[in-house]
Amino acid sequence: AQKVTQAQTEISVVEKEDVTLDCVYETRDTTYYLFWYKQPPSGELVFLIRRNSFDEQNEISGRYSWNFQKSTSSFNFTITASQVVDSAVYFCALSEYGGSEKLVFGKGTKLTVNP
Amino acid sequence: EADIYQTPRYLVIGTGKKITLECSQTMGHDKMYWYQQDPGMELHLIHYSYGVNSTEKGDLSSESTVSRIRTEHFPLTLESARPSHTSQYLCASSSDRNTEAFFGQGTRLTVV
Numbered sequence: 510a511q512k513v514t515q516a517q518t519e520i521s522v523v524e525k526e527d528v529t530l531d532c533v534y535e536t537r538d539t540t541y542y543l544f545w546y547k548q549p550p551s552g553e554l555v556f557l558i559r560r561n562s563f564d565e566q567n568e569i570s571g572r573y574s575w576n577f578q579k580s581t582s583s584f585n586f587t588i589t590a591s592q593v594v595d596s597a598v599y600f601c602a603l604s605e606y607g608g609s610e611k612l613v614f615g616k617g618t619k620l621t622v623n624p
Numbered sequence: 625e626a627d628i629y630q631t632p633r634y635l636v637i638g639t640g641k642k643i644t645l646e647c648s649q650t651m652g653h654d655k656m657y658w659y660q661q662d663p664g665m666e667l668h669l670i671h672y673s674y675g676v677n678s679t680e681k682g683d684l685s686s687e688s689t690v691s692r693i694r695t696e697h698f699p700l701t702l703e704s705a706r707p708s709h710t711s712q713y714l715c716a717s718s719s720d721r722n723t724e725a726f727f728g729q730g731t732r733l734t735v736v
Binding site for chain 2 (some may be wrong): 551600
């Protein structure tokens, strides 16, 4: 069965600090997809990135970067030079290609960036 | 920009009432989902649909029911609301297998 673990429940940083959100996943499928979502205080989940299991290249988008390592089943998310607007709950999620295609989420990490 | 809408955004209702949470998307997506989010943030899949006339129960048992008569519409109904149903309910849709899901803004339900 698929499972996503986000061990950090809450993280608090000061503006301009770098912060890494950890995500560890479990799956029996060889083909699967990993996602990160952001949930600001307004409530909706905002899609950030999708990565398939065959693409281990790290990705950078502005201040955001993602480190996918199959060897450790991890898909970590780093925010460089954090800003107050980055304060939100961040979710990592997994869907299996051969399974029911359900999107299974981790419990989320609440990030607070203080000025 | 995602086009998925949930109404109402907030609802306070008395115990025993029947309620329907609306979810509509204009993207023509086949797959739709309902998640329940508890105050501790965790998201639980309670229902999903692969298309018209298809509905499946999710990982978390729920007393709610869903229907999918039209592609764009995926309402969730509680026949008799209880305080234990107090939660945030998030609707989502996706176009193809394993693509990203787009979420509505959620309905925050309080049963008193």
